[in-house]
Amino acid sequence: MTKAKVGIIFGGKSAEHEVSLQSAKNIVDAIDKDKYDVVLLGIDKDGKWHLNDQSSYLLNEENPKLIQLNKTNKGVAIVPGEVTDQLVNLSGSEALGQLDVVFPILHGTLGEDGSIQGMLRLANLPFVGTGVLGSAVSMDKDIAKRLLKEAGISVAKSVTLTKNKRDQINYEEVKTKLGLPMFIKPANQGSSVGVSKVRNEQEFNAGINDAFLYDHKLLIEETVIGREVECAVLGNENPIASLPGEILPQTDFYSYESKYIDEKGADLAIPADLTDELTKKVQEAAVEVFQSLNCEGLARVDFFLKDDGELVVNEVNTLPGFTRISMYPKLWDISGISYPELINKLIELAIERHQRDLQLKNAVYED
Template identity: 60%
Template sequence: MEKLTIGIVFGGKSSEHEVSLQSTKNVVEAMDRTKYNIVLIGVDKSGRWHLCDESDFLNHADDPARIQLNKTNQRIAVVPGEESAQIIELQNHKPVGEIDCIFPVIHGTLGEDGSLQGLLRTLNLPFVGVDLLGSAVSMDKDIAKRLLRDAGLSVANGFVFKKHQHSLIKYETIVKELSTPLFVKPVNQGSSVGVNKVNSEAEFYQAIDEAFQYDDKLLIEETVNGREIECAILGNEDPKASLPGEILPQTDFYSYESKYINESGAKLQAPARLSEEETKRVQQVALNVFNVLDCEGMARVDFFMKENGDLIINEVNTIPGFTKISMYPKLWEITGLTYPELIDRLIVLAFERFNRKQQLKSAVFE
């Protein structure tokens, strides 16, 4: 069988840039080279695209605190309008070669929020993961919570403010409604970037200022006391749910450092210690969330499970971490799908959706 050429787009102009580098390292190592050729497209923190060599695309690759994209002189650009896009080296104006499918591994802003997906749709390229709309609404915690609430699903109580409403945010008013401690989050971020757990008025206003550094919309949420349960979803029109896992934070909460820097910052219990009935309920609600938010391909749905068994949806990640301590690949592994098999399945799903979309008419008059 002829090999497929997979373009991996990673890095990004995102606060989760370093997480993406760690994820990409693991994806590259897991890909079956009898099936795939790989083209590495590294996006630096300024948003410039680089054609990278697999042998040295990362600096300090084994140190999550120091990992860096090794930027090259081989800058690239994309040219839409053909049957499939051409990717051109800017220096010599030569095509890089035909890419069969893109595997986006950019977490967060401009990678997980629909921006990259919209570009890839315009370029007429198959790509792994959730499409434009599902990416955008899942990334925006405000919009996602509204849709989930409307579908009768439970989310944490909270308030959303935009940056121009900064003067309206009053600690005493929020505490009266939600009590303490509180969580303050940028709406459009992941990996706990800019998230703070606050117990006092001084901490509250510091957290507000920090959150507005990452987004012009923030979410202030109540603390939900419960177990942190996660479930991985895989599929398009007939998605499947993995066995659930549980995060056991060893710090005050599951912070960025706990997720990606400090390997002892949290323990991952996979599978989670749940009854058969609880497991099925987590899986069904996760599938409901996936469908409500118009997701396809993959996502990880994160819950709080309260002592009485109620499930509160925390958030949905449409490009979940693929690092060596990430839950998404671990959950599929315990469910019976190895890391290389997971990658194969994600690529198959990308082509399935692309071929389905190609059957749609794009004009009334041809």
């Protein structure tokens, strides 16, 4: 049987570079080697692409704080429009062959904001995950909130601030509207990067300054009192939802450290201790959010579950972490889909969508 060639793109220029390295390692370890040939395409923090070898693509791979991409002298590029020789070795302009599908496990900016998805569309390559539009709107928390509110889905109250209007924000007015404590977060980041919990004016100003280091737009959100419940969604036109899980933070909030560095930073209740009725409600809401934001392939939908049973959407992650402590694969494992099966299903969904898109006409007049 001919094995499909899967290009795994990882690393990248975002603040979540190290998370991506961890995710790539877990995918490479779990993927069915009898079914797939893996091509590793590592992107360093300067944006250069490297063709990596499976035996040496990571440095300090067991330490999430020190993990690094092992840079090579094999620069590589994807050539749009080519059918059989999409990969080219930049050092010698040598064609490296064809990819059958791409798994872009790039978290954060340039990875899940539609950028890499647009490039792969131009290259006519099937890829795992949501397309350009769904990726872009889900990544931008401001735009996602607007679309979800339009669909009648509850989101936290918030104020949006752009850098050019930094001097127009008034702490007392925001406090009156949102209350204390409040959260400040970059509009286009994930994994709690640049997020601050604010209890006073000094923390408010510091939080704004910190968030603007990562984006030109930020959100100031109210604190929603409720359980932190997450649900994994899988599929294209007919998505399904996993059993929900619950985050039980052991720190002030579910920070970057808690998610990816400190395994004791949060307890994960998988599955969440919910009634059958609430479980179904979370699953149905997750699918509704997924479809409202034009997601495909996969996403993790995060909610606050209030005491009165109301679900408030916290955020949607279209390329959630695949690290050893990440919720997305853990939720599917407890729901009956193992890690290798999950990877296989995501690849099948990518190819299925690509074949569907190929059926569309791209010309008014036929040659």
